[in-house]
Amino acid sequence: MSGGRGPVVGAIWAQTPGGVIGRDGGMPWSAPEDLAFFRRTTTGHPVVMGRRTWESFPERFRxxxxxxxxxxxxxxxxxxxxxxxxxxxxxxxxxxxxxAPGAERIWVIGGAVLLAEALADGPHPVTEALVTTIGLDVEGDTFAPVLDDAVWDTEPVVAPSVSRGGPTWRVDRRTRR
Ligand SMILES: NC(=O)c1ccc[n+]([C@@H]2O[C@H](COP(=O)([O-])OP(=O)(O)OC[C@H]3O[C@@H](n4cnc5c(N)ncnc54)[C@H](OP(=O)(O)O)[C@@H]3O)[C@@H](O)[C@H]2O)c1
Incomplete structure (x- = not known):
């Protein structure tokens, strides 16, 4: 949809199989390897987030x-x-x-409100999503957008493994057809 030219707008988030991305202003799991994947992927590129996601980061990390x-x-x-x-x-x-520097690739990093807006049709549609699945069944109050399999292809990019934080994690690249 980007026509092969111009910036690629990607989304990146982590969710449980049930779609939870947040609870009480934070993320209800620990998976440091996924945070490292997030850092590697987004470093050098602009990141766009909602105000509540900004406030979810401890001050020393923002x-x-x-x-x-x-x-x-x-x-x-x-x-x-x-x-x-x-x-x-x-x-x-x-x-x-x-x-901004690195704008050939722009990342929207959440939360739910902003992801929903970014995935809606507009002049710079999100064409790719890197979705981590955290293998936990936990309750939450904030949920990932649902990507229709008829519209979004799926390709595994990080094979499932056990995080030292406890849960399993894996990453799929979802690409808009
Ligand atoms: N698992 C993950 O990958 C992941 C990623 C990110 C966040 N999270 C979690 O998600 C939760 C936060 O997400 P959320 O959905 O509650 O909030 P959010 O999307 O981070 O932020 C929502 C806020 O963004 C601002 N906003 C969004 N669209 C706007 C617009 N069109 N115009 C003006 N302002 C706009 C508003 O801020 P104002 O109220 O200031 O106007 C709104 O209250 C936290 O629990 C966080 O830990 C998880």
Missing amino acids: PLPDRTNIVVTSAPERVAGEGVLTAGSWAGAVERALA
Whole structure:
């Protein structure tokens, strides 16, 4: 859908088989290898996130280093002065990302509100999603978008293994047909 030119907009998230991505403002599992995969994948590229995801990071870990961090919010004063860019919409965030280093690849990193907006049709559609499946059956309050198998191909990119945090994890690349 990107026509083979211009930036690729990708989404990256981790979910349980039941679709949970968050609980109580955080992620209800520990899988450091997946965090390392996330870091390797997104470093050097702009990352776009919702304000609640920004606030889910401990202050000492934000902004995420070596990446332009763009936070979508209707209240930019809440994150002002923290070394991030802000935007009032997904489209505005993409415009800011396009001017950042590494913008041949832009990553939307959550949460649920922003992923839903980014996956909706628009001028810069998400064409690829890297989805980690964490092998846990846990309750949550925030859920991943559902990608229709008729529209999104699936290719395994990290084989299942046991995280030292406890659960199994694996990664699939989902590509929009
Ligand atoms: N498992 C994963 O991979 C993963 C990834 C990311 C996050 N998470 C989890 O997901 C949860 C947070 O996700 P969430 O869905 O609650 O929130 P979110 O998407 O991170 O942030 C929502 C906020 O973004 C802002 N926003 C979104 N669209 C906007 C628009 N069009 N215009 C203006 N502002 C807009 C609003 O901020 P204002 O209220 O400031 O206007 C909104 O309240 C946490 O539990 C987090 O740990 C999990």
